[in-house]
Amino acid sequence: MKVLILAGGKGTRLWPLTAPHAPKAHLNILGSKTLLEKTLDRFRPIGATPYLITDRPIDYPRLIREPKKLGTMGAYVWGLRHLLDNQSAKKSDIVLISPLDHHFEDEKAFKMAIIRGIKVAKEGKVVLFGAKASRPSPSYGYIYPERKNIKFTEKPHPSKAQELIERGAFWNTGMVLARIDVIVNEIDHHAPLYNQSVDQWPVEPIDTALLEKSHHLHLEPIASSFTDLGTFESLYKCSQKDTYGNVRVGDVTMKECKKCYIHAATRPIVAIGVEDLVIVEGESGLLIARQGASCQIKQYSDF
DSSP states (O other): OEEEEEOOOOOGGGTTTOBTTBOGGGOOOBTTBOHHHHHHHHHGGGTOOOEEEESSOOOOSSEEEOSSOOHHHHHHHHHHHHHHHTTSOOTTSEEEEEESOEEESOHHHHHHHHHHHHHHHTTTOEEEEEEEOOSOOTTSOEEEEETTEEEEEOSOOHHHHHHHHHTTOEEEEEEEEEEHHHHHHHHHHHOGGGGSOGGGOOOOOHHHHTGGGOSOEEEEEEOSOEEEOOSHHHHHHHSOOOTTSOEEESSEEEESOBSOEEEESSSOEEEESOBSEEEEEETTEEEEEETTTGGGGGGTOOO
8 A cells, every 4th residue: 555645734823833944744743753753653553654745845755746836636646646657556556645734542443444444445445534523623624424425514613513423424534545546537537637737737625626526435434533733722632731731842831820732942931820822932933822713823824
């Protein structure tokens, strides 16, 4: 099996830790390993050494450079072209595409879901992976079976998300597993524009460009809690907390603080008597936000 990791995001919701010269792949945001190292560790038990597809300055030997910002659909096709053109894969091979910033609490369950998915993919199906939705979050896309097909709803209102969960919907992990020849046929049928020059490719997500049009989908559940590590709130949820619900990273001193995420990257931080705050210091600047609001930094940190 070949694995393509999408690592081209700017990580603007993780500013001020990210910057043009500091991609999120190299961030040490959970424990002692970088996001890239944790991703490689997750795929190691299934015997896969991933390729990375990116337009960012990432230090990695199996790197596939995007000629421009492509979007998830373009990055997928570009990665497949690279594997086939360089004879790194045959059309009968199975390929898995996955985002970089995933966290699965139960990595054994992740491995078992991939193994089940490989069996289904060998039969000619395009396998999507859904994680159990633990709450009606508007931050995730949802996938669910309906009339012998798979339906997609992207980041709905919480009330709609709750309705979907009650109907058996899963969070969409964004992972896709299939034989290369099956995906090539799907592209020929549903997205032939991607057989032309890369200059003519639109920047669009793979869900709307290809998957929503396919009639060969299979939904494989992953029996594990799941988090997309794209915001400081998600990092807070996945991190070990002290008695008062605080998470501290780096040289941080707290007194009478509750439910705070405080990250000091280059200088010490002292916090006294604050609650429900996200405070992050990096070489690019300083972020102070209430819990739940830090994702809005994206509109101010587009570098």
